[in-house]
Structures are given as structure tokens and as C-alpha cells.
Amino acid sequence: MxxxxxxxxxxxxxxxxxxxxxxxxxxxxxxxEQLGDIVFVELPEVGDILEAGKNLGVVESVKAVSDVYxxxxxxxxxxxxxxPDEPETLNNSPYESxxxxxxxxxxxxxxxxxLDVAAYQxxxxxx
Amino acid sequence: xxxxxxxxxxxxxxxxxxxxxxxxxxxxxxxLDVPDVTPDRSLVREEIADFPELSEVDVVRHYTRLSxxxxxxxxxxxxxxxxxxxxNPKVNEVAARLSGFADIHPLAPESFNQGALELMYNxxxxxxxxxxxxxxxxxxxxxxxxxxxxxxxxxxxHESKGQKRNKVIIPDTAHGTNPASAALCGYEVITxxxxxxxxxxxxxxxxxxxxxxxxxxxxxxxGLFEADIREICDLVHERGGLVYSDGANLNALMGISRxxxxxxxxxxxxxxxxxxxxxxxGGPGSGPVGVVxxxxxxxxxxxxxxxxxxxxxxxxxxxxxxxxxxxxxxxAILVRAYSYILSMGGEGLNRATELAxxxxxxxxxxxxxxxxxxxxQRSLHDVVxxxxxxxxxxxxxxxxxxxxxxxxxxxxxxxPLVVHGALMIEPTETESKQTIDEFCDAMLAIAEEAKxxxxxxxxxxxxxxxxxxxEATAARKPKLRWNG
Numbered sequence: 001m002x003x004x005x006x007x008x009x010x011x012x013x014x015x016x017x018x019x020x021x022x023x024x025x026x027x028x029x030x031x032x033e034q035l036g037d038i039v040f041v042e043l044p045e046v047g048d049i050l051e052a053g054k055n056l057g058v059v060e061s062v063k064a065v066s067d068v069y070x071x072x073x074x075x076x077x078x079x080x081x082x083x084p085d086e087p088e089t090l091n092n093s094p095y096e097s098x099x100x101x102x103x104x105x106x107x108x109x110x111x112x113x114x115l116d117v118a119a120y121q122x123x124x125x126x127x
Numbered sequence: 128x129x130x131x132x133x134x135x136x137x138x139x140x141x142x143x144x145x146x147x148x149x150x151x152x153x154x155x156x157x158x159l160d161v162p163d164v165t166p167d168r169s170l171v172r173e174e175i176a177d178f179p180e181l182s183e184v185d186v187v188r189h190y191t192r193l194s195x196x197x198x199x200x201x202x203x204x205x206x207x208x209x210x211x212x213x214x215n216p217k218v219n220e221v222a223a224r225l226s227g228f229a230d231i232h233p234l235a236p237e238s239f240n241q242g243a244l245e246l247m248y249n250x251x252x253x254x255x256x257x258x259x260x261x262x263x264x265x266x267x268x269x270x271x272x273x274x275x276x277x278x279x280x281x282x283x284x285h286e287s288k289g290q291k292r293n294k295v296i297i298p299d300t301a302h303g304t305n306p307a308s309a310a311l312c313g314y315e316v317i318t319x320x321x322x323x324x325x326x327x328x329x330x331x332x333x334x335x336x337x338x339x340x341x342x343x344x345x346x347x348x349x350g351l352f353e354a355d356i357r358e359i360c361d362l363v364h365e366r367g368g369l370v371y372s373d374g375a376n377l378n379a380l381m382g383i384s385r386x387x388x389x390x391x392x393x394x395x396x397x398x399x400x401x402x403x404x405x406x407x408x409g410g411p412g413s414g415p416v417g418v419v420x421x422x423x424x425x426x427x428x429x430x431x432x433x434x435x436x437x438x439x440x441x442x443x444x445x446x447x448x449x450x451x452x453x454x455x456x457x458x459a460i461l462v463r464a465y466s467y468i469l470s471m472g473g474e475g476l477n478r479a480t481e482l483a484x485x486x487x488x489x490x491x492x493x494x495x496x497x498x499x500x501x502x503x504q505r506s507l508h509d510v511v512x513x514x515x516x517x518x519x520x521x522x523x524x525x526x527x528x529x530x531x532x533x534x535x536x537x538x539x540x541x542x543p544l545v546v547h548g549a550l551m552i553e554p555t556e557t558e559s560k561q562t563i564d565e566f567c568d569a570m571l572a573i574a575e576e577a578k579x580x581x582x583x584x585x586x587x588x589x590x591x592x593x594x595x596x597x598e599a600t601a602a603r604k605p606k607l608r609w610n611g
Contacts, residue, residue: 063541
């Protein structure tokens with residue numbers, strides 16, 4: 001399973017890529033594999049204000065419907081508009097074409113709460 | 128040794144559209160004996176495209192042949208966990224077809240329908256006795272509708288006391304519909320991790336003055352009895368909240384334990400599970416709700432009361448949450464449930480519960496070892512295995528599909544979500560030891576196949592009308608029309 005080193009992670013199996021005050025968010029390889037074939041994706045709208053720990057969207061697979069939680073607070077500045085039409089992208093390319101949203105991070109101190117790759121890998125292995 | 132040999136009979140059948148013959152009809156209309164009228168052009172459709180033209184026998188054969196593709200409780204064992212697919216006794220059908228029940232009109236004067244009203248009154252009374260609740264509404268159309276009714280009563284009760292509480296606590300082993308019902312009533316859902324059994328400490332950690340209610344399913348979706356439920360109810364009550372119990376798994380408690388005595392404030396029944404009325408496509412469902420005395424003023428109207436002049440529908444209830452369903456609920460289903468209660472009797476209902484629990488634990492004992500059992504606590508009416516330990520990249524879905532080849536409807540899979548690759552088996556009390564043993568033999572054979580010939584699981588089903596469906600493409604790019 002693939003966990004790129006440059007990304008940050010959460011225990012809810014999301015990845016976060018930080019560039020300045022913009023965070024790109026998606027779900028991990030582990031998450032997509034556990035979910036199975038993803039058939040439906042619901043994203044927030046540009047301009048929505050997200051609160052860390054609250055729902056940012058929904059991912060539905062043939063097995064289950066799962067909420068996706070915002071790893072950080074902030075305003076949605078861009079969404080992956082192709083994703084709802086091609087949900088299989090989340091399975092095929094979770095870290096690249098399957099990115100979900102970009103947010104303008106409200107509080108950079110919150111970045112310290114995210115896991116690095118080693119911590120996430122350990123979490124996945126022990127969970 | 129059980130095998131898949133000699134277990135198929137599949138009639139082929141085309142769509143009605145494909146069978147159509149121009150000019151073929153299934154009717155003969157009497158000669159016109161009224162003046163001819165030409166309707167306004169705007170009302171006339173020039174052409175009905177591709178409307179199938181068929182004779183009566185074409186249509187009868189079509190649906191009869193399709194019906195042979197069905198699988199139901201009258202076909203065979205149907206161990207769909209959490210759904211309580213027990214046999215539906217035919218005496219229920221005899222009762223529902225009695226002219227006094229089947230041929231009455233819901234708007235006829237009450238004096239014409241006294242028998243029907245008496246049945247509803249008695250069913251309210253009997254469900255109350257079984258559950259320990261003093262007041263019952265028969266109106267909700269199915270389980271989740273009952274949840275909605277119950278949560279609306281809880282909300283209205285809080286409002287009547289001037290309380291604006293906005294949260295509902297739901298453990299991760301609750302039924303999947305519970306969060307939706309709470310959200311529909313305007314509540315924020317607080318999910319609590321349970322580790323199999325909900326602990327008092329876990330509830331205490333999130334219980335505050337904004338919590339309107341706790342919604343629990345007992346026994347929960349792991350088939351486990353919530354052992355601390357009494358203390359948990361006390362805790363919620365001390366902080367001014369109420370407790371809703373999802374009664375979907377009442378088949379494990381009926382005649383043994385009464386939710387109303389445990390401290391539950393509201394509970395719905397699934398007549399289509401516990402009380403042997405049709406479930407699934409054969410429905411409709413029915414989800415009566417029982418409440419404690421302080422919630423009685425909020426019951427939906429109407430309900431049946433007994434007065435000096437006989438039985439009548441009571442509408443005079445100023446604090447009622449109102450009407451939730453046209454007329455009086457699914458009346459013909461109520462007749463079937465009442466027929467079940469009377470034909471079983473108190474001791475019979477008690478015995479049914481004991482056998483339902485015994486059957487689930489027998490399956491657990493026979494399959495433990497071959498399949499991973501994530502929770503060690505004693506099971507009640509159903510048993511949940513996980514896919515952990517299945518060899519050769521075999522998964523729960525593969526086991527379920529292979530069961531079709533052995534002639535069984537698969538169990539519930541991938542639910543509850545707290546179990547990895549859940550396989551949830553509920554035999555109910557209506558199955559014989561012989562049937563259950565044959566099913567266990569099939570499950571054990573599949574576990575062996577997973578080790579030695581996993582391709583049999585991966586290819587399954589091969590002895591079904593259709594082979595393995597591509598569920599992902601069906602969901603991503605559904606084709607909803609025949610030739611669209």
C-alpha cells in the first residue's frame with residue numbers, strides 16, 4: 001500500500017498536502033481499499049466554511065456509505081469537479097487525480113495535530 | 128457431503144417489450160352504447176411508443192415465470208441478519224382475508240367496523256403487554272417511520288417543557304436508520320464507540336444538557352444484549368434526556384424481557400420481523416411505537432379507545448404530534464400480526480424467542496473456528512462473523528455469492544460497519560435443526576473451498592439466473608430503461 005512521504009495524514013484516513021496556506025485533501029490508499037469500489041462522491045461547494053472534525057462530504061462504495069471529515073478548519077477554495085462524475089478515480093488514483101478539495105487553512109497551528117507518514121503507517125498497522 | 132449438483136431450475140424469459148406482437152390484445156370491450164365523443168386534441172397522445180401488445184396468457188406466464196426467479200421464506204432458508212426473515216404462517220393470510228377485515232371501507236361509520244377497531248384495540252393492548260409500554264400507536268408504516276414517530280414525540284415532549292435540546296447520542300452498533308431518523312427530527316447526531324457493548328462511561332462522556340435522547344438498538348446489531356442498559360437509562364434520565372430503543376431485534380427479547388421495564392421511554396416494533404408479517408417485497412411493513420405514560424399525550428392521532436358504546440377512533444388529543452399516515456396504518460398487516468400473537472399465545476412467543484437464540488448460538492458453535500468471530504460475548508438472535516482469516520484473497524462478498532450456488536439466500540454482509548467484512552447470520556426460530564445443519568455444512572464446505580479452490584468463490588454464483596453482477600458499474604452508470 002502506498003503512503004507518500006510528503007503528505008500529512010489523519011486517523012480518519014485522509015491525506016493532506018500543504019502548500020503555503022492551501023491544503024489539498026483526499027482519502028488514502030488504505031481508505032479506498034477498505035471501502036471497495038467507490039460509486040458516489042459528494043463534495044462541499046467552493047466558499048463553504050469547514051470546521052475541523054465536521055463532515056466535508058460523503059463517499060459511497062458498493063459496501064457502505066462513509067462520511068469524510070474535515071481534517072482542518074478553513075474555507076473551500078477549489079473542488080475536484082470531475083470526481084462526482086468519475087468516482088472510480090478515488091480507487092485508481094487516490095493521491096493525484098482523486099484529490100477531493102482544496103481549502104484555505106484558517107489556523108496553521110492546527111497542522112501540528114496531523115500525523116506524519118510513519119505515525120499513520122503505524123496507526124494503519126495496529127488498527 | 129453437500130454439493131451444488133442437481134440444484135437448478137431456471138426458466139428463461141424475455142421482457143414484455145420483446146414479446147410484443149402488433150395487434151395482440153388481452154381484452155374485449157363491449158359494444159359502444161353511449162354517444163361518441165372526440166376529446167380535445169391537447170388530451171390525445173398521437174402515438175404510444177413501443178407499448179407492449181400482449182394477450183392475457185402472455186402476461187400471466189410472464190409474471191409466473193419471473194416469480195420462479197424469486198427467493199423468499201417460502202422457498203428456503205433466508206438467514207438475512209437483522210431482518211428476522213421468519214416464516215409467515217398461512218393462518219395469518221386466512222385471517223387477513225376474512226370479509227369483515229378485507230372488505231370494509233376506512234371511511235365507513237365506526238359502528239360498521241367494530242370488529243376491525245376491536246382488533247386494533249386488542250393489538251395495542253397486546254403489544255403493550257409484550258413490551259411493557261402503557262400506550263401504543265399502530266400508525267407508522269414501517270420501522271424507520273416508527274423511529275421518526277418516536278423521535279418526534281421525544282422532541283415534542285422536550286418542547287412542551289420549554290427545553291431546546293439539539294443532540295442525540297447513537298452508539299456505533301445501532302441500526303443504520305437511527306441517525307437518519309434523528310437528523311430528520313432536527314437533531315445533531317453524536318456517535319459513540321461501543322466496543323461491542325455500550326458502556327455507561329462512554330455515554331456519560333458525551334451526555335449533557337443539550338442531549339435530547341439516546342437511541343439504542345437492543346440487542347444491538349452485533350446480536351449482543353446491552354448488559355448495562357438499565358444503568359445507562361438511569362444516567363440519561365438523570366440528565367433530563369429520554370431513551371429510544373430500536374425494537375428491530377425484539378425477536379431476541381419477546382416474552383423474556385420487556386424494554387418498558389428496563390427504563391426505555393420509546394420503542395418501535397417491526398411487525399414484519401418479530402410478528403411474522405411479510406418482509407421485503409412481500410410487505411408492506413408496519414412499525415407500531417410504544418411509549419411511557421408521560422409521552423402518551425403526544426401519540427399520533429387517531430388511536431383506538433374503548434368507550435361505553437363500543438370502540439372508536441380517538442382524535443381529541445391537543446398535544447398529539449398529529450397524523451403520520453393515511454387512515455390507520457397498514458391495517459391488513461395488523462390483522463396478520465394479531466393472528467400471530469393469538470395463534471402463538473404467551474408461552475408460544477416465549478418459546479419462539481428461546482429457539483431463535485438457541486438457533487443463532489448453534490450456528491455460532493458450528494462455524495466458530497472456520498470463520499472469525501470478532502466478539503466473544505454470548506450471542507442472542509444473530510451471530511456476526513468477520514472476513515479476517517479468509518485465505519487466498521477471498522472476501523465476505525465471495526462467501527455470500529458462493530452460498531447462492533448452495534441454494535441459500537446470503538446473510539447480511541458488510542453490516543454492521545464496526546466489523547471488518549461482516550457476515551451477519553440470523554436463522555430465526557422457524558428453522559429445523561436439519562435445515563440449520565445443512566446450511567452450516569454449506570458454510571463449512573465454502574471455508575474449505577476458500578483454502579483449496581478459491582476460484583469457486585471468485586466465480587460464484589454459477590448456479591443462478593445471473594452470474595456475478597458488476598455492482599460497481601451498475602451503481603456508477605445505471606441503465607434505468609430497457610432500450611434507453
